[in-house]
Amino acid sequence: MRLDLFLRDKSSSILLNIFCSIFLAIILFSLGNPTEIVILIFLVWHMILITFYSVHYISRRKYFDNILKNASDSEKKYLISEIIEPPRYVDSITYYTLLKMANKSMLEEITMIKNDRKEYKEYVEQWVHEIKTPISAIKLSGENNKSEVTRLILSELERIDHYVEQALFYARSEHVENDYLIKECSLATSVHSVLVENKQMFIKNKIKVELKGLEKTVYSDHKWVEFILNELLMNSIKYRSDQSPCINIYAEDKKNGVMLVIEDNGIGISSHELPRLFDKGYTGNKGRQFKKSTGIGLYLCKKMCEKLGLLIEIQSKEHEYTKVIIFFPKGRLVKL
Amino acid sequence: MYNIMLVEDSIEIRTELSNVLIKEGYKVTALTEFINLPELILSTQPNLLLLDINLPGVDGFTLCTEIRRSSNVPIIFVTSRNSEIDELMSITLGGDDFITKPYNIAVLLARIAALLKRAYSQTASGDVVKHGGVELHLLSSRMEYDSKSIELTKNELKILHYLMIKKGTIVSRSDIIEHLWDSEMFVDDNTLSVNITRIRNKLESLGITNYIQTKRGQGYMV
Numbered sequence: 001m002r003l004d005l006f007l008r009d010k011s012s013s014i015l016l017n018i019f020c021s022i023f024l025a026i027i028l029f030s031l032g033n034p035t036e037i038v039i040l041i042f043l044v045w046h047m048i049l050i051t052f053y054s055v056h057y058i059s060r061r062k063y064f065d066n067i068l069k070n071a072s073d074s075e076k077k078y079l080i081s082e083i084i085e086p087p088r089y090v091d092s093i094t095y096y097t098l099l100k101m102a103n104k105s106m107l108e109e110i111t112m113i114k115n116d117r118k119e120y121k122e123y124v125e126q127w128v129h130e131i132k133t134p135i136s137a138i139k140l141s142g143e144n145n146k147s148e149v150t151r152l153i154l155s156e157l158e159r160i161d162h163y164v165e166q167a168l169f170y171a172r173s174e175h176v177e178n179d180y181l182i183k184e185c186s187l188a189t190s191v192h193s194v195l196v197e198n199k200q201m202f203i204k205n206k207i208k209v210e211l212k213g214l215e216k217t218v219y220s221d222h223k224w225v226e227f228i229l230n231e232l233l234m235n236s237i238k239y240r241s242d243q244s245p246c247i248n249i250y251a252e253d254k255k256n257g258v259m260l261v262i263e264d265n266g267i268g269i270s271s272h273e274l275p276r277l278f279d280k281g282y283t284g285n286k287g288r289q290f291k292k293s294t295g296i297g298l299y300l301c302k303k304m305c306e307k308l309g310l311l312i313e314i315q316s317k318e319h320e321y322t323k324v325i326i327f328f329p330k331g332r333l334v335k336l
Numbered sequence: 337m338y339n340i341m342l343v344e345d346s347i348e349i350r351t352e353l354s355n356v357l358i359k360e361g362y363k364v365t366a367l368t369e370f371i372n373l374p375e376l377i378l379s380t381q382p383n384l385l386l387l388d389i390n391l392p393g394v395d396g397f398t399l400c401t402e403i404r405r406s407s408n409v410p411i412i413f414v415t416s417r418n419s420e421i422d423e424l425m426s427i428t429l430g431g432d433d434f435i436t437k438p439y440n441i442a443v444l445l446a447r448i449a450a451l452l453k454r455a456y457s458q459t460a461s462g463d464v465v466k467h468g469g470v471e472l473h474l475l476s477s478r479m480e481y482d483s484k485s486i487e488l489t490k491n492e493l494k495i496l497h498y499l500m501i502k503k504g505t506i507v508s509r510s511d512i513i514e515h516l517w518d519s520e521m522f523v524d525d526n527t528l529s530v531n532i533t534r535i536r537n538k539l540e541s542l543g544i545t546n547y548i549q550t551k552r553g554q555g556y557m558v
Contacts, residue, residue: 128416129390129416129417130416132416132438133346133416133437135438136346136439137346137349139438139439140348140349140353140441141348144356144359146508151510161438195517195522196440202522203510203513203514203517203524206524208524210522211522221420
């Protein structure tokens with residue numbers, strides 16, 4: 001609490017006191033009292049006044065400083081009304097009551113939104129599982145009756161499946177810790193299963209795939225790793241170059257872990273867009289041109305990498321290449 | 337002939353899956369009701385069970401527990417749930433494998449075949465494939481004709497093997513490419529052409545010509 005603000009707040013009563021003391025002095029003078037007495041009374045009056053306001057100021061400052069300190073120490077600042085002691089001053093009591101009221105209604109609001117979100121998340125998960133049955137059925141009948149038409153349908157179905165999967169992982173990404181199991185997983189198996197999942201698109205777009213040195217194991221959750229790989233490969237397919245598109249996937253042992261690289265010779269990303277790639281909803285120039293970008297994929301990748309304790313980095317040169325590097329640390333506890 | 341029992345509530349999937357399995361040479365018992373399953377299994381004695389987790393009325397986990405009380409039949413869980421917990425549950429309750437929807441047919445068939453082979457310890461047949469005098473030795477990646485032998489690369493072996501399994505029918509280029517993708521070979525159109533040419537050259541060096549016929553615009557046939 002600042003002194004000048006306090007004084008300004010009390011200015012009316014201080015002015016009133018000064019005015020009254022002067023008025024009293026004038027009366028005392030005109031009644032013929034000696035000057036010494038008048039000055040003494042005047043001084044005593046103001047001594048009492050100053051002492052009163054000093055004590056007042058100090059006690060209030062102590063009280064408010066205490067509240068502010070408590071508030072800045074606590075992590076959940078919105079709970080402050082629960083921990084401050086009820087004030088002793090009449091005007092503050094009103095504010096205290098208001099704060100309590102606001103807080104209560106805010107907590108109710110938050111609980112409501114939380115419930116809504118939880119319900120929505122559950123709905124999305126449920127929906128994804130429901131939609132997978134018809135997808136499986138279409139896939140089965142497509143593969144049972146192979147023709148150029150079903151091949152096209154299957155490749156479009158792969159895209160549907162991908163978006164469905166993305167929705168599921170988005171819904172789950174808030175609470176990764178719920179289904180998340182770190183175990184030994186083979187990079188080769190994960191990469192292979194993602195490639196096979198999207199084979200129609202690779203074949204349709206005549207994309208060459210080269211794998212090297214993937215026979216390594218890392219410690220992670222394979223489902224989440226596969227989701228990340230899937231997103232990255234979808235990007236590589238989406239932003240491929242027209243001439244002999246090629247995707248190189250290779251792994252290297254590093255000092256503290258394993259580095260997985262997915263490199264394509266696609267249209268690339270201009271350098272000024274690189275820093276914002278992982279932002280939610282960021283589509284960039286290419287994304288806007290292609291009109292299919294949602295700006296969600298890489299954002300989810302980044303978020304999941306953070307939760308899994310993986311590092312992800314993108315290097316790129318426009319019209320030449322895009323290189324995504326995922327680093328799997330070894331021998332360190334994975335951050336939850 | 338192995339008998340596979342399908343426990344799956346979606347009619348579409350049931351029909352299509354039955355078709356796939358019958359085409360692969362399995363006998364299929366597709367259930368339409370999901371009551372008294374353990375008794376049904378005891379009486380039908382299927383060789384393998386494909387079990388969905390989300391079923392009307394009961395769930396697959398309960399069924400699996402019940403079945404395990406009386407039978408050791410291999411069980412593959414087929415489900416749209418794909419969390420680690422579900423997988424863990426499936427395996428701890430006695431399931432032998434776990435596949436999530438939408439599954440890749442080739443993968444599903446491979447898992448079924450592997451499980452059947454393991455469960456009924458079938459002798460490793462199919463090590464040697466023969467057609468038109470050519471013997472394909474899968475384990476040693478060789479091709480033999482007229483007691484002459486030549487080595488094949490992994491890709492060549494897979495391609496020739498696939499053509500020989502489908503002998504007498506035209507196999508389209510995209511079918512071959514897809515098959516190779518399913519078995520961890522990621523080839524493109526050009527690589528396939530190169531490989532076919534190499535196989536033909538190798539066949540010629542063994543003294544066979546026109547073993548692989550090109551059907552214009554349709555594919556290849558042996």
